[in-house]
Amino acid sequence: xxxxxxxxxxxxxxxxxxxxxxxxxxxxxxxxxxxxxxxxxxxxxxxxxxxxxxxxxxxxxxxxxxxxxxxxxxxxxxxxxxxxxxxxxxxxxxxxxxxxxxxxxxxxxxxxxxxxxxxxxxxxxxxxxxxxxxxxxxxxxxxxxxxxxxxxxxxxxxxxxxxxxxxxxxxxxxxxxxxxxxxxxxxxxxxxxxxxxxxxxxxxxxxxxxxxxxxxxxxxxxxxxxxxxxxxxxxxxxxxxxxxxxxxxxxxxxxxxxxxxxxxxxxxxxxxxxxxxxxxxxxxxxxxxxxxxxxxxxxxxxxxxxxxxxxxxxxxxxxxxxx
Amino acid sequence: xxxxxxxxxxxxxxxxxxxxxxxxxxxxxxxxxxxxxxxxxxxxxxxxxxxxxxxxxxxxxxxxxxxxxxxxxxxxxxxxxxxxxxxxxxxxxxxxxxxxxxxxxxxxxxxxxxxxxxxxxxxxxxxxxxxxxxxxxxxxxxxxxxxxxxxxxxxxxxxxxxxxxxxxxxxxxxxxxxxxxxxxxxxxxxxxxxxxxxxxxxxxxxxxxxxxxxxxxxxxxxxxxxxxxxxxxxxxxxxxxxxxxxxxxxxxxxxxxxxxxxxxxxxxxxxxxxxxxxxxxxxxxxxxxxxxxxxxxxxxxxxxxxxxxxxxxxxxxxxxxxxxxxxxxxxxxxxxxxxxxxxxxxxxxxxxxxxxxxxxxxxxxxxxxxxxxxxxxxxxxxxxxxxxxxxxxxxxxxxxxxxxxxxxxxxxxxxxxxxxxxxxxxxxxxxxxxxxxxxxx
Numbered sequence: 001x002x003x004x005x006x007x008x009x010x011x012x013x014x015x016x017x018x019x020x021x022x023x024x025x026x027x028x029x030x031x032x033x034x035x036x037x038x039x040x041x042x043x044x045x046x047x048x049x050x051x052x053x054x055x056x057x058x059x060x061x062x063x064x065x066x067x068x069x070x071x072x073x074x075x076x077x078x079x080x081x082x083x084x085x086x087x088x089x090x091x092x093x094x095x096x097x098x099x100x101x102x103x104x105x106x107x108x109x110x111x112x113x114x115x116x117x118x119x120x121x122x123x124x125x126x127x128x129x130x131x132x133x134x135x136x137x138x139x140x141x142x143x144x145x146x147x148x149x150x151x152x153x154x155x156x157x158x159x160x161x162x163x164x165x166x167x168x169x170x171x172x173x174x175x176x177x178x179x180x181x182x183x184x185x186x187x188x189x190x191x192x193x194x195x196x197x198x199x200x201x202x203x204x205x206x207x208x209x210x211x212x213x214x215x216x217x218x219x220x221x222x223x224x225x226x227x228x229x230x231x232x233x234x235x236x237x238x239x240x241x242x243x244x245x246x247x248x249x250x251x252x253x254x255x256x257x258x259x260x261x262x263x264x265x266x267x268x269x270x271x272x273x274x275x276x277x278x279x280x281x282x283x284x285x286x287x288x289x290x291x292x293x294x295x296x297x298x299x300x301x302x303x304x305x306x307x308x309x310x311x312x313x314x315x316x317x318x319x320x321x322x323x
Numbered sequence: 324x325x326x327x328x329x330x331x332x333x334x335x336x337x338x339x340x341x342x343x344x345x346x347x348x349x350x351x352x353x354x355x356x357x358x359x360x361x362x363x364x365x366x367x368x369x370x371x372x373x374x375x376x377x378x379x380x381x382x383x384x385x386x387x388x389x390x391x392x393x394x395x396x397x398x399x400x401x402x403x404x405x406x407x408x409x410x411x412x413x414x415x416x417x418x419x420x421x422x423x424x425x426x427x428x429x430x431x432x433x434x435x436x437x438x439x440x441x442x443x444x445x446x447x448x449x450x451x452x453x454x455x456x457x458x459x460x461x462x463x464x465x466x467x468x469x470x471x472x473x474x475x476x477x478x479x480x481x482x483x484x485x486x487x488x489x490x491x492x493x494x495x496x497x498x499x500x501x502x503x504x505x506x507x508x509x510x511x512x513x514x515x516x517x518x519x520x521x522x523x524x525x526x527x528x529x530x531x532x533x534x535x536x537x538x539x540x541x542x543x544x545x546x547x548x549x550x551x552x553x554x555x556x557x558x559x560x561x562x563x564x565x566x567x568x569x570x571x572x573x574x575x576x577x578x579x580x581x582x583x584x585x586x587x588x589x590x591x592x593x594x595x596x597x598x599x600x601x602x603x604x605x606x607x608x609x610x611x612x613x614x615x616x617x618x619x620x621x622x623x624x625x626x627x628x629x630x631x632x633x634x635x636x637x638x639x640x641x642x643x644x645x646x647x648x649x650x651x652x653x654x655x656x657x658x659x660x661x662x663x664x665x666x667x668x669x670x671x672x673x674x675x676x677x678x679x680x681x682x683x684x685x686x687x688x689x690x691x692x693x694x695x696x697x698x699x700x701x702x703x704x705x706x707x708x709x710x711x712x713x714x715x716x717x718x719x720x721x722x723x724x725x726x727x728x729x730x731x732x733x734x735x736x737x738x739x740x741x742x743x744x745x746x747x748x749x750x751x752x753x754x755x756x757x758x759x760x761x762x763x764x
Contacts, residue, residue, distance in 0.1 A: 264686075273671035276667050287695065292705060300746055303711035
């Protein structure tokens with residue numbers, strides 16, 4: 001029989017093998033397992049096998065009693081066959097036969113592998129950002145114009161990864177900053193690639209509404225990133241954490257969509273050609289003038305419908321009242 | 324620079340009066356007006372009115388203008404823009420006149436001419452003296468240089484006469500307007516302008532803010548024609564004025580675009596590209612370049628902007644009836660294809676970029692496409708944007724943008740904007756505009 005005493009954070013603090021027929025547990029030194037918890041009686045608990053050979057825990061007449069690990073029902077006698085553990089005082093115990101299988105051996109991550117990856121991806125990310133910044137610079141190309149934004153970006157990235165590392169230190173006991181940084185950098189690369197792909201496609205397909213979908217993709221990527229960060233901290237409580245993340249991300253996406261559609265009905269679309277790319281990146285075939293004007297007539301239907309709608313109030317009501 | 328309209332709004336009035344207060348100290352006596360002016364003023368005085376737009380609920384004035392009697396039946400003329408608030412929102416506003424003798428009363432709106440900015444109103448009393456029209460002005464042969472006399476109530480300071488010079492019709496203008504050299508000011512809108520005999524030659528309507536003593540008058544013949552319509556046609560029902568404005572705007576744009584097409588088009592060179600240009604004499608063009616900028620720009624831009632400079636006052640928030648045609652030829656100096664595209668994205672913002680849904684205009688809707696050039700013309704990236712007038716069915720503001728897509732480091736960015744246009748006319752001009760964009764070298 002094995003008795004495991006869990007620490008407050010859920011890790012196993014001590015593990016005792018009991019060879020006798022019964023185990024006595026309490027704060028006194030004559031017990032088989034000594035538990036240093038002021039809320040545990042000197043002789044708190046006896047564990048023995050019943051007639052059917054199942055392990056049973058018995059309260060030895062204590063103030064704070066005996067509870068199943070996840071229950072609030074105090075019992076004098078508890079069968080351990082179907083319980084994951086029991087609670088005495090503020091301590092959780094696990095008692096089992098030692099027959100349960102253990103997880104297979106997990107391969108070691110090479111030392112500094114995450115750090116190496118984080119550095120590699122980080123360099124790729126910075127290079128990508130610098131190139132994009134350079135391609136966006138239509139004024140005088142000065143080094144500080146291109147490099148200064150990178151500095152801010154690096155700071156934000158380090159802060160983000162650091163935050164997750166702190167969470168990891170609290171819940172897992174290890175900071176694993178390199179792993180968290182690797183996740184953050186990978187996510188940034190994905191975000192930038194997604195953003196660029198959407199803008200380019202929006203031009204290549206002459207499809208303005210692409211921007212709406214791009215925003216949804218960004219939220220999805222954010223959710224995936226948070227999942228990866230949480231997963232790195234540990235699989236325990238994952239379902240709960242993921243639930244919170246999903247709710248937050250979902251609410252964010254929904255709110256953004258709502259505000260977008262509100263802005264859309266208030267502000268309408270702007271008379272611009274949008275984000276342009278070199279002409280060679282066009283994907284859709286050229287429309288004839290007839291086709292173009294036929295498609296453009298759709299805008300007439302929309303504004304004709306809008307004529308009877310009251311203009312909205314709110315944030316934008318004071319702007320653009322004239323034309 | 325579009326002419327600024329004259330109605331004196333409540334806000335402006337407050338500001339003007341506040342400004343006028345310290346200046347109210349005695350000033351040296353101005354040189355006496357000519358005896359003719361004295362005579363004309365004496366004759367005109369019982370025939371002029373102040374036209375006030377009052378807020379129904381508060382009973383206070385929101386806009387002031389002038390007007391004058393033109394018949395024994397109590398008919399008077401003023402500007403449409405003086406009564407526009409009442410015409411568009413008869414439930415919120417009402418019209419009132421104030422005669423120089425202090426008499427006041429309700430005004431009825433009988434007829435409007437939005438295109439020429441005129442309105443006929445009827446007083447609640449008859450038997451007052453009135454103005455005659457000058458037959459020379461009606462025939463259009465009032466000599467240039469003749470002294471004429473503008474009257475009205477500038478800035479609500481009291482009835483005033485200004486002696487000025489008739490400078491004939493404005494050159495290169497779509498609208499027929501008399502150029503009056505004399506100081507006319509807000510509040511004088513709708514006031515009469517007479518010859519030395521006190522006969523009407525025109526109506527005060529606007530002034531230029533970027534010039535000195537440059538005023539504009541509506542020629543008398545439009546006023547006489549509207550008066551005729553008001554006397555013999557059906558009266559304008561109070562709640563039908565808005566529909567009438569819409570009908571007149573539609574008629575105006577229909578005539579305007581016919582005239583534009585009849586005036587003809589030619590192609591003009593913009594760098595190695597060419598594009599449409601109107602041959603109408605009243606389309607005035609201005610050019611600009613960034614060649615002299617420091618530091619040296621990384622893409623050279625030469626812009627030509629042609630405008631009809633027409634403007635129809637519909638309400639204090641809507642000035643419509645204008646056509647602009649802008650061509651900007653961009654050539655990269657040391658921008659690569661991506662940077663050049665970025666530069667164009669930043670420059671391709673048309674007017675009404677934040678086209679917020681407003682009281683009288685809907686929000687803007689746009690459609691983007693890649694369009695094949697006409698004949699051997701370059702491929703185009705085109706955007707068509709539209710807003711509708713809430714009050715006037717079938718009228719729109721349209722912006723059409725086109726960017727050539729045949730070269731990665733030079734391009735022609737062309738833009739056509741049309742205000743208060745029907746869909747059919749917008750599409751017709753838009754088609755010509757797109758088809759005319761060609762590579763000519």
